[in-house]
Amino acid sequence: xxxxxAPRGTSDVLPEDAERRLRLLRLCEETLGRAGYGPIETPAxxxxxxxxxxxxETTDIVEKEMFTFEDQGGRSLSLRPEGTAPVCRxxxxxxxxxxxQPVKLWYWGPFFRYEAPQAGRYRQFTQLGIEAIGSxxxxxxAESILLLSELLERAGARGVRVRLSSLxxxxxxxxxxxxxxxxxxxxxxxxxxxxxxxxxxNPLRAFDSDHAGTRxxxxxxxRLLDRLAPDDAEHFAEVxxxxxxxxxxxxxxxxxxxxxxxxxxxxxxxxxxxxGAQSALxxxxxxxxLVEQLGGPPTPGVGWAAGIERILLAADVPPAAxxxxxxxxxxxxxxxxxxxxxxxxxxxxxxxxEMEQAGRSLKGQLKHADRLGAxxxxxxxxxxxxxxxxxxxxxxxxxxxxxxxxxxxGSSG
Numbered sequence: 001x002x003x004x005x006a007p008r009g010t011s012d013v014l015p016e017d018a019e020r021r022l023r024l025l026r027l028c029e030e031t032l033g034r035a036g037y038g039p040i041e042t043p044a045x046x047x048x049x050x051x052x053x054x055x056x057e058t059t060d061i062v063e064k065e066m067f068t069f070e071d072q073g074g075r076s077l078s079l080r081p082e083g084t085a086p087v088c089r090x091x092x093x094x095x096x097x098x099x100x101q102p103v104k105l106w107y108w109g110p111f112f113r114y115e116a117p118q119a120g121r122y123r124q125f126t127q128l129g130i131e132a133i134g135s136x137x138x139x140x141x142a143e144s145i146l147l148l149s150e151l152l153e154r155a156g157a158r159g160v161r162v163r164l165s166s167l168x169x170x171x172x173x174x175x176x177x178x179x180x181x182x183x184x185x186x187x188x189x190x191x192x193x194x195x196x197x198x199x200x201x202n203p204l205r206a207f208d209s210d211h212a213g214t215r216x217x218x219x220x221x222x223r224l225l226d227r228l229a230p231d232d233a234e235h236f237a238e239v240x241x242x243x244x245x246x247x248x249x250x251x252x253x254x255x256x257x258x259x260x261x262x263x264x265x266x267x268x269x270x271x272x273x274x275x276g277a278q279s280a281l282x283x284x285x286x287x288x289x290l291v292e293q294l295g296g297p298p299t300p301g302v303g304w305a306a307g308i309e310r311i312l313l314a315a316d317v318p319p320a321a322x323x324x325x326x327x328x329x330x331x332x333x334x335x336x337x338x339x340x341x342x343x344x345x346x347x348x349x350x351x352x353x354e355m356e357q358a359g360r361s362l363k364g365q366l367k368h369a370d371r372l373g374a375x376x377x378x379x380x381x382x383x384x385x386x387x388x389x390x391x392x393x394x395x396x397x398x399x400x401x402x403x404x405x406x407x408x409x410g411s412s413g
Contacts, residue, residue, distance in 0.1 A: 008117065009114075009117040009122055010122055010123055011122050017312070020312055020317050021126070021312070023318070024308065024311065027154050027155055027317075028106065028108060028128055031154060032106045032147060032151075037104040037130055037132075040090065040105040040106070041109065042080070042087060042089070042090055043086070044112075045078060046085075048066070049076070051066060051078055051080075054084075054085035054089075054262060054293060054294055055085055055261060055262065061081045061082065065115055066078045066081050080111055081112060081113045082111065082127075082260070083129045084262070084284075084290065084301075085290070087129075087131045087303075088133065088287075088301065091103065091291060092295055097134065097297055097299060101133075101134030101135055103134050104132045105130065106128070107128070107130075108126070108127070108308075109126065109127070110124055111124070111127045112124050112125075113125070118278060119276075120309040120310040120312075120313045121278065122309065126307070126308040127307055128306050128308060128311075129304060129306070130147065130148075130303050131302075132144065132301065133291065134300070134301070136235075138242065141285075144303060144304055145162065145239075145243060145248065146243070148270055148284075149162065149248055151306075154318075155317050156318060157281065158272060159314070161250075161251065161271050162248070162250040162251065162270055162271075163268065163283075164239075164240070164243075164250045164251065164252055164256070164267075165224075165252065165254055165267050166228060166232060166233075167224060167263055167265060168227070168232040169229060169264060170264065170289065173204070173224065176204075176222070176224045177204060180203045180204065180206070180222060181199055181200070183222060184199060184203055184206060184217060184218075184221070185199070187217040190213035190214065190217040191211070191214050191217060195211065202261075204224075205257070206218060218255070224254065225252070225254040226254070236266065256268075262287040262289065263287055264286050266285050266286045266302065267285035267286075268283055269282075269283030270306070272310075274313065275310065275314055281310050281311055281314060282305055282306025282307060283305075285302065287301050287302070288300040324350070324351045324408060325352040325375050325376075326351050326352070326376040326378055327354055327365070327372055327374040327377050328356065329355075329362065329377055329378065331379055331380065332381075333383075334379075338385075339355050339356070341401065342378055342385075342401050342404055345404075345405055346378075346404070349405050354372065354374075369390070370390065374390055375390055376390060376407070379395075385399070385403070385404060386398065387403075
């Protein structure tokens with residue numbers, strides 16, 4: 001019979017990798033919780049309109065990458081490709097504008113995009129993100145950047161750099177788009193087919209192109225950073241001043257536009273030299289019009305998202321503190337019930353405890369305990385108990401389960 005395999009573009013997370021992910025999750029809880037961010041979970045699928053309206057109909061995500069289906073009621077639903085629009089939808093739906101502002105939230109979960117699979121980029125991937133909704137204070141922009149920087153540093157990410165820019169307000173961007181479109185029209189024969197096809201709808205996406213001709217056409221193009229309105233330029237200057245005061249390194253890059261239409265003002269991206277050509281770890285920015293686009297009151301917001309698989313490729317996540325480990329061996333005539341009870345009691349006292357469950361010989365059990373890295377072996381014999389210290393080799397008889405706990409769990413304290 002033919003084997004069933006996971007769908008193309010997905011990846012199973014096996015125990016060793018899952019342990020690293022859980023350690024990273026704990027780092028996220030610590031780092032973000034200390035800054036006042038509370039956890040939020042949104043559904044894995046949402047109305048398709050949420051992403052068409054929020055992310056933008058001309059983005060690659062909406063045009064090419066969403067998994068969209070019709071449910072039994074004829075409604076169009078999509079597996080979520082990103083997290084900001086769902087969180088903003090929840091903010092509006094649950095009246096979170098009535099809470100003290102800004103509302104600070106963080107999330108971790110599966111997301112879905114139909115992309116060509118590559119290292120650290122799967123069609124189902126895990127993403128971490130934060131959103132701070134309800135204030136346009138530049139300190140929130142800086143705080144967002146510094147939190148991602150701190151998290152990546154604590155995770156051991158290597159070769160990290162930060163790119164920073166500002167997109168200004170939508171009206172500024174519209175005027176700039178007209179100017180950029182005129183510049184690119186004069187060089188249309190140099191552009192890629194994709195850029196030409198989207199020139200009328202979204203010329204800024206040309207900055208995302210790797211096409212050599214397109215990049216050459218953009219070399220002397222005007223920059224949006226030079227067209228910012230005075231209040232947007234001031235906001236950007238305040239963000240940079242706060243980052244400078246925190247000794248956060250960054251590069252101002254006027255070609256950074258991000259791939260989602262909802263961004264306004266500050267945008268940023270974290271990259272790692274460890275990841276090759278696809279170097280992005282995560283990024284985000286301000287989205288001051290998104291909540292209103294989704295039917296809420298005018299509400300500013302800022303946030304970011306980072307791919308867990310990408311972070312783990314670039315990082316040496318520090319190991320978690322290891323609990324004391326024990327393996328419960330059954331000698332000939334040893335009681336299975338007693339071995340089972342001893343293992344349970346050890347776990348209750350904070351010890352990682354396993355027991356023989358595969359029918360190995362006594363010699364095989366001891367070898368298996370060594371492979372597992374057990375600190376102690378508890379030998380359940382016919383009417384007796386013994387505890388062996390695997391480091392020293394010392395083995396001593398004990399009279400009860402309580403004595404086992406004192407020797408093994410007591411050593412871990």
